[in-house]
Amino acid sequence: MPGRRISQGSMATWFALAMAAMVMMGEPSHALPSNSFLGNLANLYHKSVAVSPLATHCLQGAGIAGLGDLCSQFIEKEKRVSSGRIARASATGVFYNGLLLPYYYDAIQGVFPSRKPVFVLIKVLIDSFLWGFFGNFSLVAVRRYLEGSPAVESVRYAQSVIWPVFKSDFTVWTTYNALCYGAIPREYQPLSTAVVSAMWSTYISFISTSGLPK
Numbered sequence: 001m002p003g004r005r006i007s008q009g010s011m012a013t014w015f016a017l018a019m020a021a022m023v024m025m026g027e028p029s030h031a032l033p034s035n036s037f038l039g040n041l042a043n044l045y046h047k048s049v050a051v052s053p054l055a056t057h058c059l060q061g062a063g064i065a066g067l068g069d070l071c072s073q074f075i076e077k078e079k080r081v082s083s084g085r086i087a088r089a090s091a092t093g094v095f096y097n098g099l100l101l102p103y104y105y106d107a108i109q110g111v112f113p114s115r116k117p118v119f120v121l122i123k124v125l126i127d128s129f130l131w132g133f134f135g136n137f138s139l140v141a142v143r144r145y146l147e148g149s150p151a152v153e154s155v156r157y158a159q160s161v162i163w164p165v166f167k168s169d170f171t172v173w174t175t176y177n178a179l180c181y182g183a184i185p186r187e188y189q190p191l192s193t194a195v196v197s198a199m200w201s202t203y204i205s206f207i208s209t210s211g212l213p214k
């Protein structure tokens with residue numbers, strides 16, 4: 001499908017541009033001023049995590065998945081934006097990022113509390129298998145099912161795309177994590193992670209709904 005290839009190419013370009021912008025933000029002279037818009041946003045985020053982590057994560061998950069789906073609808077050049085589709089995407093965001101992910105982090109820290117390099121490596125591998133592979137596999141299947149594809153076909157479709165998805169996952173998130181350690185200042189990280197997650201969720205929306213009857 002040539003159309004699909006062009007869209008994936010343009011997505012890769014956007015991703016590269018965003019990465020470049022983040023590296024530029026990483027210059028020490030651009031540290032987040034506390035009275036700026038971004039500074040206030042970061043403060044608000046920290047406060048809200050402190051007051052109610054559950055609500056914050058659910059809202060964040062919904063927002064990121066919803067925004068990702070909206071972007072995907074633009075890339076797909078939908079004639080009318082489907083708010084139902086955005087709502088269904090947001091619901092998966094609440095479930096995976098708001099409800100599952102925090103439990104997972106607690107559980108994995110409980111099993112491997114050590115910060116020794118070998119345990120960090122084990123945790124990274126488990127993360128990548130459970131979330132990068134299995135999480136995204138189930139997300140694609142669920143998203144497709146919610147958009148009206150029968151259950152068995154949704155799972156088959158997820159099977160057929162999981163390898164390219166996993167490869168993209170590996171490239172995108174390894175690059176981003178390296179940037180986080182190397183270039184992006186700590187104050188920017190919640191925001192930059194949200195931006196990359198929204199792009200990731202655009203990609204997943206795009207893959208999940210590709211080829212479905214309109």
Ligand SMILES: *[C@@H]1O[C@H](CO)[C@@H](O)[C@H](O)[C@H]1NC(C)=O
Binds near residue numbers: 133
């Ligand atoms: C998909 O993979 C990324 C990166 O590994 C991960 O952050 C995200 O949580 C995964 N999505 C789901 C729904 O598991």
